[in-house]
Amino acid sequence: MWNFIKKSFKRELLVSFVAVALLPLVLSCIFLIQMFKVKLERDYQKKDLEQAAVMEEKLTTLFQTIDEVTLRLSEEPEIVASIRESGNRGRSAVYAKLYEETASLREMAQFDLYSGEGVCLYSTGAGMFHTQLPVYWGILNVAEAHPDEMTVRREKEYSGSSNILLRAARPILDSEDSSVGYVLVSINGSNFEKILGGTYGSQDGVCILNSFWETVYSTGTAVREEIGTVLRHRLMAGAAVDEPFNNNSIYISEIGGTGLYSVFLRPKVFTADTTKSMYSVLIVMTAASLMLCLAVAAKMSNHLSRPIQSLNEAMHEVQNGNLDARVISTRNDEFGQLSGSFNTMASELKTYMEMQVSQQKKLNEVQIAMMQAQLNPHFLYNTLDTMKWVAKANHIPEIATLAAKLAKILRTSISNAQFITLKEELELVDCYAEIQKIRFQGKFCFDYELPDEIADCVVPKLVVQPIVENAMIHGLKDCEEGHILVRAFSKEVRLFIEVMDDGCGISNEVLNHLNNRTAGTGLPSEGGEEDLLRLGHIGFYNVDTIIRLHYGAEYGLSVCRPEEGGTKVTIMIPVRQGEELEDA
Incomplete structure (x- = not known):
């Protein structure tokens, strides 16, 4: 009997309509009778109590x-x-x-x-x-x-x-x-x-x-x-x-x-005789509903299709991002062919999306490498130029210091490692500051504060040096002498690195361009890169973009003018140790 029904989709639909129409009716009536019985007994029990x-x-x-x-x-x-x-x-x-x-x-x-x-x-x-x-x-x-x-x-x-x-x-x-x-x-x-x-x-x-x-x-x-x-x-x-x-x-x-x-x-209000009478009425209603259901289901089975609903539900799953959704079917009819085509489409779509994600990941890695490489040439050019003029003008041992500091920075810059510890990063910044002190003949002093508990936190390499460079070139531009302080601290699960100078302060135009980057993309707003280039803050753009690509749009740089004067740039990244980075 069941094999006979399975050979025809129309007969399957007819049987399904009868079951779907009658089963809820019978269960609902039984449920209502029991609920009515429980409710009535509970109400009367409350009054009796x-x-x-x-x-x-x-x-x-x-x-x-x-x-x-x-x-x-x-x-x-x-x-x-x-x-x-x-x-x-x-x-x-x-x-x-x-x-x-x-x-x-x-x-x-x-x-x-x-x-x-x-x-x-x-x-x-x-x-x-x-x-x-x-x-x-x-x-x-x-x-x-x-x-x-x-x-x-x-x-x-x-x-x-x-x-x-x-x-x-x-x-x-x-x-x-x-x-x-x-x-x-x-x-x-x-x-x-x-x-x-x-x-x-x-x-x-x-x-x-x-x-x-x-x-x-x-x-x-x-x-x-x-x-x-x-x-x-x-x-x-x-x-x-x-x-x-x-x-x-x-x-x-x-x-x-x-x-x-x-x-x-x-x-007792609800006796066995009362229950028996109500179930007798239920049987009569079920018989009448069965006759009506058979007549209606025979007509509706020509217009409705349960398998189509299954296919529609699977398509909704794909639309919601579940590319593992499949239509399970053992049929050999048209619906079976349609199900196979849908499953093939979903599988190919999943493969395509995985390929797109892989390509985007590689693109991000290349972009990060390019941006990190972009940090170095301008600095190297200025440093080499400084070494040349110091050598010609003074013929003194400062050249050795310049060479040693530059060598240390250069080794880190050309290494394959994208991350170094915060302690190593600040040591590089200190080397850079020593070079610039010689260049600017001691017009500024540089200090940094690093608690021991966060010294081993890992950060992308050369993210602090461009910010310190901006502070020297732009913040202390018109100052006879100045002070630059780098302070690192952690709060909850975030690492904050503040670069502060006591110079002339940052202009409103630059402040707006630096702080108004497009949220959630890790990229600047339209025209933002050109504006930063025009204003001489490409280093800020590169560092902010690198951090966002690594950690997400909720991290990056922010700039403010403290009440006491000068400029403060804050780098915010998640706290991660070296072991965590290796595991990742």
């Missing part, structure tokens, strides 16, 4: 208030004295205090005062007088064992005919911290309904468990599902207690420090 938090806050606040009220009652002197005397003293005052303290809680709980023998002496409810509770076991015994805290227990041992579900107790202590009685709080089912009223809906369930995960109170779906028993069994089995149960989400919160837990049940 907020509702469970409200319930927890109500219960926590209630028990905190009960704890505070029982503490105040247990410390009330009148109540302590009356309980000690079995209720025979100040009954009205005790009742007044009891009702005053419990005014805001009587609809939610019943408050009783028991004697040390477990007999009810005072109560906010009816029918509790003289009711007796055991003190040697049960809640009163636990309360006496823990006098500093309120004891909360599920009512199960001595409920009798009472519908009390939960009790809290605190001992009444006299001045010697001896228990003389008890404050007992009782909560029944109707109290819980008032406490939790408005915190859950008709389809929700609420359950309150004690520290042993036994049911204290339950209502709504929690009663039908017997959720307290289910959670207790899960806990005993070591399973996760908050996993959904019978399409109900479960939210469990601890109620303050009472040892009680509140459980909130909320029916």
Whole structure:
């Protein structure tokens, strides 16, 4: 079947259209269903958590208030004295205090005062007088064992005919911290309904468990599902207690420090039946889309071509500079031939570009060599001329000095090495300065500053000498005496060489020509070379061009007039050591 489809480009295109049209539809629908499910469950979970938090806050606040009220009652002197005397003293005052303290809680709980023998002496409810509770076991015994805290227990041992579900107790202590009685709080089912009223809906369930995960109170779906028993069994089995149960989400919160837990049940919104219905709709939509897609794809396959798109994408890659882009095809039809022609074209274009880059590199090397060679003749001519006139006029040993210095410069100039260390470069400049001092009969002095840490940095040879020459010829032209200083330093990854003189300064015309070279090309602006030649600054042009060809347009020379006078030329190149140059 697949071989039959592959024999026809039209059939391949038809099958591709069907797959491209249906697959995104099916995946998008599945994705939307899952996203809708996750989004809906997340939104409802957020609301459920907020509702469970409200319930927890109500219960926590209630028990905190009960704890505070029982503490105040247990410390009330009148109540302590009356309980000690079995209720025979100040009954009205005790009742007044009891009702005053419990005014805001009587609809939610019943408050009783028991004697040390477990007999009810005072109560906010009816029918509790003289009711007796055991003190040697049960809640009163636990309360006496823990006098500093309120004891909360599920009512199960001595409920009798009472519908009390939960009790809290605190001992009444006299001045010697001896228990003389008890404050007992009782909560029944109707109290819980008032406490939790408005915190859950008709389809929700609420359950309150004690520290042993036994049911204290339950209502709504929690009663039908017997959720307290289910959670207790899960806990005993070591399973996760908050996993959904019978399409109900479960939210469990601890109620303050009472040892009680509140459980909130909320029916899940997105059930398995809902998911099944949505996928059934998806199947119907997919079937209908398949029929429509087959009809439309049969017509569109005559006009559109996926292989042409592949060829177009490959051409865009070539346009963006990726000459390794190829169209992979094993076809024997027209598209296969077209792909082969494209690949041949891209390969030949890459070869041509590599050849162009190689030729340009060679051209740059030749241009650099020519420019470096251009630095020497003018200087050599002047030096030889100086030697001649000194020899004729003075017949003194300065000629030996001129010859020695010139020989050193000449050896470096004609060597094949394009780079030398900064120390060697400045030594050559110093030789040049010695020669010129003799020529100009000491009209200037020359110094240079070279930190040891950058002495071994490599620079193109003879890039400082032309700048020093400009300073002597142009900067100190009309001065009786002058000073030239060369200072080198590094900053971050750049090496700066400053040539400063205290002469007449540089003119605005020259300054503009020197500083306004075309950025990014390494060449001067149109007419710039002729202007520099006219102004006598071809050395500056050559040095700047050499540096730019070697390092890029962001490096080169800059000129300024310092406030104290004179001219400062700054050479900027990257910091490189000799080892780095050899590796490169």
